[in-house]
Amino acid sequence: MNRVNVTRSSMPPIQEYFNEIEPLWESHWLTNAGAIHQKLENALKEYLGVENISLFVNGHSALEVLLGAYRLQSGEKNKIITTPFSFSSTTHAIVRSGFIPVFADIRLDDFTLDPVSVESLIDETVFAVLPVHVYGNLAGVDALQSIGEKYGAKVIYDAAHAFGVRKGDKSSASFGDASMFSFHATKVFNTIEGGAIVYKDPSLRKPLESLKNFGITSAESVEFVGGNAKMNEFCAAMGICNLKHVDEEIQKRAKVEARYRERLGSCDGIYMAPVQAGVASNHAYMPVLFEETFPFTRDDVYESLLRIGVASRKYFYPLINDYECYRGDYSSRQTPVAKYVADRILTLPMYADLGIETVDAICDCILG
Numbered sequence: 217m218n219r220v221n222v223t224r225s226s227m228p229p230i231q232e233y234f235n236e237i238e239p240l241w242e243s244h245w246l247t248n249a250g251a252i253h254q255k256l257e258n259a260l261k262e263y264l265g266v267e268n269i270s271l272f273v274n275g276h277s278a279l280e281v282l283l284g285a286y287r288l289q290s291g292e293k294n295k296i297i298t299t300p301f302s303f304s305s306t307t308h309a310i311v312r313s314g315f316i317p318v319f320a321d322i323r324l325d326d327f328t329l330d331p332v333s334v335e336s337l338i339d340e341t342v343f344a345v346l347p348v349h350v351y352g353n354l355a356g357v358d359a360l361q362s363i364g365e366k367y368g369a370k371v372i373y374d375a376a377h378a379f380g381v382r383k384g385d386k387s388s389a390s391f392g393d394a395s396m397f398s399f400h401a402t403k404v405f406n407t408i409e410g411g412a413i414v415y416k417d418p419s420l421r422k423p424l425e426s427l428k429n430f431g432i433t434s435a436e437s438v439e440f441v442g443g444n445a446k447m448n449e450f451c452a453a454m455g456i457c458n459l460k461h462v463d464e465e466i467q468k469r470a471k472v473e474a475r476y477r478e479r480l481g482s483c484d485g486i487y488m489a490p491v492q493a494g495v496a497s498n499h500a501y502m503p504v505l506f507e508e509t510f511p512f513t514r515d516d517v518y519e520s521l522l523r524i525g526v527a528s529r530k531y532f533y534p535l536i537n538d539y540e541c542y543r544g545d546y547s548s549r550q551t552p553v554a555k556y557v558a559d560r561i562l563t564l565p566m567y568a569d570l571g572i573e574t575v576d577a578i579c580d581c582i583l584g
């Protein structure tokens with residue numbers, strides 16, 4: 217079998233990309249909110265069903281700029297409740313923008329932040345709750361919204377995994393005060409590198425737009441201490457092309473997931489989170505939990521797959537509250553469900569063009 221990676225970046229037919237970037241040789245306008253950037257913003261507003269969006273060089277910078285903008289107005293409220301079961305970016309953005317993270321536990325149903333755990337930790341020093349839509353599973357958006365309203369905390373989603381996910385007639389971009397999307401090469405929708413913030417309060421526009429461009433607010437005024445986090449025209453062009461194919465890609469991913477579930481779903485010792493009722497997933501990842509009754513451990517399975525040339529990923533392991541840089545202040549002992557999952561989880565190869573025969577070979581290897 218040829219080497220199989222855990223993911224493979226989506227790319228449009230090359231001619232479509234050529235057509236999109238060709239005008240740049242006329243305009244010589246390569247970055248700083250050019251015509252293609254504007255076109256992608258409009259296309260994304262339409263696709264995600266939002267009024268306010270700001271594009272960024274990557275998802276992490278987007279989140280850091282958003283939180284930085286909020287920190288300017290958060291005063292004494294300096295804590296953000298979040299999940300340790302995420303990519304490093306989520307907590308790093310909180311800390312790097314001057315907030316203090318507080319880790320709540322997750323729930324086994326969908327690996328997202330447990331609203332009960334959030335409510336047990338919230339007090340008047342908490343500025344926001346920052347849940348992650350893990351693997352494209354939506355967090356408990358209704359319960360989290362009620363908690364936010366009850367305690368006067370913002371709800372900000374890390375929606376890096378949730379592009380194209382829908383709940384009934386609502387887009388994943390419609391929940392909370394704001395959401396961050398990542399358009400990294402490995403995500404369901406990519407702009408090579410890129411990201412976006414969607415937000416409800418129009419007054420965020422000024423700080424977001426200027427913080428990503430050195431804090432500049434007009435030709436002769438600089439009102440904020442900003443960095444540089446702008447998306448360029450070549451990345452925006454990739455986004456315009458990929459967006460045209462994303463629904464078809466999601467449908468292909470659904471077929472891959474269906475096959476994995478068929479082969480592994482009823483196997484003793486393998487736990488797969490149930491499909492969320494009323495949610496149309498984007499099938500971003502293929503997480504599988506290897507529990508004690510399975511004859512092999514997660515690490516055994518990871519190694520056997522490597523031996524046949526298949527790369528899986530211990531995602532997310534280790535937990536963020538066990539990272540060297542946060543040790544001493546935090547510990548995974550405080551989040552036992554997240555610890556349980558992180559020690560047993562493996563994400564299997566998942567991408568639109570992954571062949572069913574390859575999925576079968578992977579499952580044969582796992583089942584031994």
Ligand SMILES: *Cc1c(COP(=O)(O)O)cnc(C)c1O
Nearest residue numbers: 274275276303305376398399400
């Ligand atoms: C990918 C990812 C990010 C960061 O996005 P980049 O675009 O790579 O900067 C943040 N959070 C989660 C959960 C992610 O998966």
